[in-house]
Amino acid sequence: MPGYRQARLAEFLRDEISAIIQRELRDPRLGFVSVTRVELSPDLRHARVFVSVYGSHEEQEAALQALQGAAGFIRRLIAPHLHTRHIPELHFKLDRSLEHAEQVARLLYQIERERQTDMAGTSKDDDHS
Template identity: 25%
Template structure:
């Protein structure tokens, strides 16, 4: 009997460590997926440009999330897009709360992700070098 309970405990411990991601990483991935869905179904961001959510990080207590976004074909300057995204954070949180199944819906803070712009700049440089050869 004692051996059986020890084996169950070991199995649970092993299962916990075999998971591919920590809980906060799984929740962050789910938030990113849901935000993309919200953008296509409920909140129109086309007046800002083509917005994509590139990454989400979440605090260990799951109450605060940083949402990183990138913009293609921007229609207004990035600083104004940042302000607009922050203004729409409450709406995003409302719809997120309806979809996300955790105790608290995290506060959302949006940050511009410069990775796409940087990649495009590097790509332009490589194209220019290729043409010059």
Template identity: 40%
Template sequence: MATNRRVARVASAIEREVSLMLLHDIKDDRVGAGMVSITEVDVSGDLQHARIFVSIYGTEEAKAETMEGLISSTGFVRRELGHRIRLRRTPEVMFIEDRSLERGHNMVHLLNRLSQEREERGYTFDEEE
């Protein structure tokens, strides 16, 4: 088992390299269908598996198409990581769509709407009461 510090360094290196690959090296047109950003990289303690969480901006069709492109490029990404990062064994790569930003945005929208409705109805919350 690798130490927590080493796992964090490997995760950071994978995030950096995959980000560069997304910008310059992955030629699959499907990946360009939606704007992709890496939100987190989770590497297992034994450095054998890397889950790359991505946030995709665009329509549902563009998101699905982009995920298909990312999934089909996992072999290329793993091979490139093997060349770019010095590890005994290159971790298995898995792309996972992260919808937490979207859920957060929806939650803020709902809270703003609720606050606006309360103001319209005249409800107030005083700290003294």
């Protein structure tokens, strides 16, 4: 059942990498970073680590560079806890799903406000008829 093993390993990596970022990395470019998910290749040799970074686009890019630079260090800290033949190569990616969700929520709010404005205008027109 490779799907189950892959999912368990991805969850373990997410938790371990999160802890390492919080406790071990002292890079000032790493402001508020959270690991949102990890996707493993079928052979378990590569892991895409999705992170959410609070800050401007420049701060997000700087945090990604810091994480990619620390990937080897993170792998070495994870290695003793992993019981696999290979320690996956870590590839950090920005998770833009939170930004996307915020944008969708903003658009829905704007549509609702416009609907309420239109309905208020319609009811005023009905009063004057």
